[in-house]
Amino acid sequence: MSVQLYSYYRSSAAYRVRIALNLKGVGAEIVPVHLRRGEQRGDAYRALNPAGLVPWFIDGTVALAQSLAIIEYLEDAHPMPALLPAGLANRAYAREIAHIIACDIHPIGNLRVLDKLSTDYGATPDARAAWNRHWMAAGFGAIETRLRQTAGMFAVGDAPSLADICIVPQLYNARRFGLDLAPYPRLVAVDAAARALPAFIAAAPQNQPDFEEGP
Numbered sequence: 001m002s003v004q005l006y007s008y009y010r011s012s013a014a015y016r017v018r019i020a021l022n023l024k025g026v027g028a029e030i031v032p033v034h035l036r037r038g039e040q041r042g043d044a045y046r047a048l049n050p051a052g053l054v055p056w057f058i059d060g061t062v063a064l065a066q067s068l069a070i071i072e073y074l075e076d077a078h079p080m081p082a083l084l085p086a087g088l089a090n091r092a093y094a095r096e097i098a099h100i101i102a103c104d105i106h107p108i109g110n111l112r113v114l115d116k117l118s119t120d121y122g123a124t125p126d127a128r129a130a131w132n133r134h135w136m137a138a139g140f141g142a143i144e145t146r147l148r149q150t151a152g153m154f155a156v157g158d159a160p161s162l163a164d165i166c167i168v169p170q171l172y173n174a175r176r177f178g179l180d181l182a183p184y185p186r187l188v189a190v191d192a193a194a195r196a197l198p199a200f201i202a203a204a205p206q207n208q209p210d211f212e213e214g215p
């Protein structure tokens with residue numbers, strides 16, 4: 001198979017790409033990279049992706065990092081079903097929600113950031129989780145407000161979009177780190193609607209070949 005995705009079952013950035021691949025009906029070989037064991041920092045993986053992060057995506061001669069860039073590539077290569085809603089404003093709202101998650105929330109809750117907090121600043125497991133919850137709550141508040149305006153069955157209207165592709169993995173993280181989701185009823189509702197779709201089910205961490213039980 002010429003399409004490969006280097007992935008870790010609970011990497012939310014890889015989870016986004018898995019959802020997009022499934023929505024587009026693009027089959028891909030999943031190549032597991034064990035983040036907890038540090039495989040992403042090894043020479044073999046860095047020779048592919050010098051950034052030392054997943055996802056890493058290969059489609060024939062194209063090899064690409066960054067989940068949103070990969071998703072845009074898929075959107076360009078396979079326009080239907082569209083991952084951005086119709087209409088200028090709605091397309092921008094879907095991107096806005098995606099960027100709150102991918103640019104504002106996710107980078108500061110990443111494994112290497114949490115590890116740095118522990119090794120250099122003595123953060124305990126509880127402190128790491130509290131840090132993550134703090135930044136997720138800040139972003140989720142903004143998204144919840146936007147959803148009042150944009151949500152239908154899904155985050156922006158009645159079809160799953162880039163916004164839902166980013167929301168579902170981030171809510172998976174939020175539950176993992178024990179964030180109280182009660183203040184975000186719209187976010188919870190659109191997450192539930194999206195997670196019921198086959199493309200999202202197949203992409204879920206528990207359905208990955210490298211899934212492991214445990215914290």
Ligand SMILES: N[C@@H](CCC(=O)N[C@@H](CS)C(=O)NCC(=O)O)C(=O)O
Nearest residue numbers: 011012013053054055066067111112
């Ligand atoms: N902005 C990147 C983020 C990629 C990223 O940070 N991936 C995480 C997993 S979600 C990772 O590989 N972390 C490994 C580490 O922190 O060492 C994207 O959207 O693809």
